[in-house]
Amino acid sequence: MSAVGSAAQAPFDTRLAFLVELARRLHQYGTSAPRLEMAVAGAALQLGVVADVWSSPTAIIISFAEASRGEEGLAQVTQVVRLAPGDVNLARLCEADAIADRAIAGELGLREGFRLLRELGRPETRRAQAGVVGSYGLSAASVAALFLHSSWADLVVAGAIGLVIGLITVLSATRPRLAAASEAISALVATAGAILVSAFVVPLAIKSVVLAALIVLVPGMSLTTAVREISSQHLTSGMARMGGAIATLLKLTFGTVAASQLCAAFGISAGTYVLPPLPRWMDWPSLLVGALGFAILFRTARRDWAVVVCAVVVGYLATRWGGLLSTAIAGAPVGVFIGGFLLGAMANLYARYMHRPGAVVREPGIILLVPGSVGFRSVSYLFERDTTLGMDSLILLVTLLISLVAGLLFGDLLVSPRRSL
Incomplete structure (x- = not known):
């Protein structure tokens, strides 16, 4: 009996548990609906199971049937899994992919594979969280230099505000009430901080600093993934993801407008003169620093x-x-x-x-x-x-x-x- 064949001979419930856990991890680590459905359905076939997979940003529905029942066999089990929208974690995505390959090839028992997949859900360490906070600052500073060609003051302030936003994001991961409003709070903090620094310390290009500081929260990846899903006829997932991205944009915009109005109500206005921009040679070190920040950001x-x-x-x-x-x-x-x-x-x-x-x-x-x-x-x-x-x-x-x-x-x-x- 081949290694793959031995995995396919495992108890039906064991194979289902492994496949559901694999789907859960792929969703959690930011896999789009078309790729998740294809990956889980392909893994199921190699385990002797026919799986009809439906994925959305907040749920997965999978119907399972033994492949030996033929095309006329109805689904024997249907699993509905409610999930929060996933976030890209490349290290754990690669681990989940490797575990699935080894389990299907027979190098791992399916029960052991299930256990290893379940362990991937462990909370991040303090060191990893500190790295994420730092990546927000690096990303903000690099964008300020690379695309906005801001001054040195803009770069430093954008990086510092980015660190604060990274801290808010990390704290919101375990605080549901904070998570619901974290984008609006981050935008308010970024805008108010930039205006205060510009008014009392050094003049800044306010819009550029705010945009650079918030760049990681701006849902460009979500919008792109939504259009990719819609173009591949995954309409429900694509439209749901598009709605979530628009909601995030609205919260970010509300935070910036609220901070601007609040500062105006207290008579605080930003400096009016502009500092000289960074030299063009700063593009290359900024690009490398930003790339390193993105590597940490995507875990x-x-x-x-x-x-x-x-x-x-x-x-x-x-x-x-x-x-x-x-x-x-x-x-x-x-x-x-x-x-x-x-x-x-x-x-x-x-x-x-x-x-x-x-x-x-x-x-x-x-x-x-x-x-x-x-x-x-x-x-x-x-x-x-x-x-x-x-x-x-x-x-x-x-x-x-x-x-x-x-x-x-x-x-x-x-x-x-x-x-x-």
Whole structure:
């Protein structure tokens, strides 16, 4: 009997428990609905089970039947799992993928595989939480230098506010009431902090500092994933994720508007003169620092840090050079398309030859391509009753999302994915 065959001969309940736990972990670590459904259904077939999988940002429904019952066999068991929206954790995603491969290959018993998958749900250590807080500061500072070309003061203040926001985010993970309002609180803290520093310490480019500090919370990845799911006909999941992203944008915008009005009520106004911007050579160290921050932010294992840094650099350079090669009007969409195309193909090549999830390349690589900041600005303009700029930014947001998703899809066509993740 082959190793895979022995796994398929395990008790039916044991195989189901393993598959449900695998689905739970993949969802928890940020896997999109199409990839999760494909991965779980494929694993089920290798275990002699037919699984009909339905995934959404907040739930998974799986119907199971023995493969030996044939196509006419009805589902024997249906499992409904209620879950909170997942967050990308590349280290644990890779662990879950490796456990599933070993269990299906017969190197692990399914009960042992189930136990190892269950252990992945352990809380993060204090050291890991401190790393996440630090990654918020690094990401904010790098974005301030790389995209906004702010002054040294803007960079330092954005990084410091980013650390505070990272702390709020980590604390909200175990406090449900705080979690519900964490985006609005973070936006309020970021805006109020920037205005106070600009008024009493050193003048700042307020909008740039606030945007850089909040960049990690802006749901660009969620918007991109939503469009990818809708384009693959996973309409329920895509629309639900889109609704969650819009709600996050509204909370962030409300926090910034509330802080601005509060400061104005107390007569606090920001400085009016502008400091000189950072030199252009700062782009490269900022890019490397930002890539390292994203590696920590996505909870990447240290062995994969170099891969993540390369993916972020490739995504940024492809977008930048693609924009320079095209006209000024179409520059941004074309650059984003080229970046998504290269990263989609690279992720599939990495998964094919390294036998590990392509998400290690794909998710960090597109972080600088996702147009979350454009969505934030669009909603901000609408809150300020500037409908012209708001609608113009909204159209740009849609264009960039379509360009990025199209690039990823064409990348899949160039190099067909051999692995679901």
